[in-house]
Amino acid sequence: CSSKFVLSHVHPMWQGPLAVPGGDRQSPIDIVVRKSVFDSQLRPLVTDYDPETCQQIWNNGYSFLVEYDDTTDKSTLKGGPLQDKFRLCQFHFHWGESNAWGSEHTVDKRLFPAELHLVHWNSEKYSLFEEAVMEDNGLAVIGVFLKVGKRNEGLQKLVDALPAIRHKDSVIEFTKFDPACLLPVNTDDYWTYHGSLTTPPLTESVTWIVMKQHIEVSHDQLAVFRSLLFTSAEEEVQKSMVNNFRVQQPLRGRTVRSSFT
Numbered sequence: 253c254s255s256k257f258v259l260s261h262v263h264p265m266w267q268g269p270l271a272v273p274g275g276d277r278q279s280p281i282d283i284v285v286r287k288s289v290f291d292s293q294l295r296p297l298v299t300d301y302d303p304e305t306c307q308q309i310w311n312n313g314y315s316f317l318v319e320y321d322d323t324t325d326k327s328t329l330k331g332g333p334l335q336d337k338f339r340l341c342q343f344h345f346h347w348g349e350s351n352a353w354g355s356e357h358t359v360d361k362r363l364f365p366a367e368l369h370l371v372h373w374n375s376e377k378y379s380l381f382e383e384a385v386m387e388d389n390g391l392a393v394i395g396v397f398l399k400v401g402k403r404n405e406g407l408q409k410l411v412d413a414l415p416a417i418r419h420k421d422s423v424i425e426f427t428k429f430d431p432a433c434l435l436p437v438n439t440d441d442y443w444t445y446h447g448s449l450t451t452p453p454l455t456e457s458v459t460w461i462v463m464k465q466h467i468e469v470s471h472d473q474l475a476v477f478r479s480l481l482f483t484s485a486e487e488e489v490q491k492s493m494v495n496n497f498r499v500q501q502p503l504r505g506r507t508v509r510s511s512f513t
């Protein structure tokens with residue numbers, strides 16, 4: 253997928269109150285559990301990912317992205333809060349320099365060491381990711397919290413590829429990876445709200461689906477994430493890729509719905 257254009261500039265200086273369209277549905281947010289509203293209309297998520305559509309993994313100078321061929325409806329997401337079918341474009345993570353923080357969303361202010369984002373776009377209404385990214389029902393992003401614990405066998409293939417993309421703009425072929433292996437056992441319990449991308453262009457086009465159940469990864473696997481660099485091979489000073497998360501944004505009266513009581 254062409255998520256390249258998305259991260260125009262890398263420096264996290266954009267974290268500030270960048271002038272974004274409207275600016276009243278920005279992400280990430282703190283999910284206040286007791287203020288979320290149970291909605292019985294929310295259905296189970298239906299993911300149908302084809303590992304054959306996995307194409308490459310690259311360091312975009314802010315995170316690492318695993319990109320999928322999204323020219324056909326082969327890896328899709330539907331159900332949940334969604335009315336349409338969405339195509340998987342890429343997945344990536346956000347993490348901290350320590351296990352004490354790193355996630356973008358929080359639950360009752362609780363931080364997790366990292367957060368996985370699976371980025372999909374509405375292929376029923378739009379023909380390209382670039383188009384969908386500008387529309388208010390254009391994108392659906394699944395957020396999964398990571399906790400430090402058991403080694404995650406599904407993640408290891410990805411971890412083993414990271415040293416080859418240590419520097420910004422490095423890319424290698426990466427195939428036959430099924431992102432379903434990174435989803436928690438229970439995908440029926442989630443929170444959902446209308447928000448934005450958490451990196452430029454920060455457009456307010458995202459239906460967020462944040463899983464209640466986390467996945468576990470080992471301390472050593474997370475340490476490999478931190479061995480990546482923000483900087484390209486040419487740059488003199490190398491900066492380790494850590495704390496690549498956006499600060500929490502005002503809720504602005506939005507309601508977070510839950511699929512569970």
Ligand SMILES: NS(=O)(=O)c1ccco1
Pocket residue numbers: 255258369371393448449450451452453
């Ligand atoms: N972090 S995220 O999933 O909101 C995203 C995807 C593309 C740009 O920002």
Ligand SMILES: [Zn+2]
Pocket residue numbers: 344345346369450
């Ligand atoms: Zn993200």
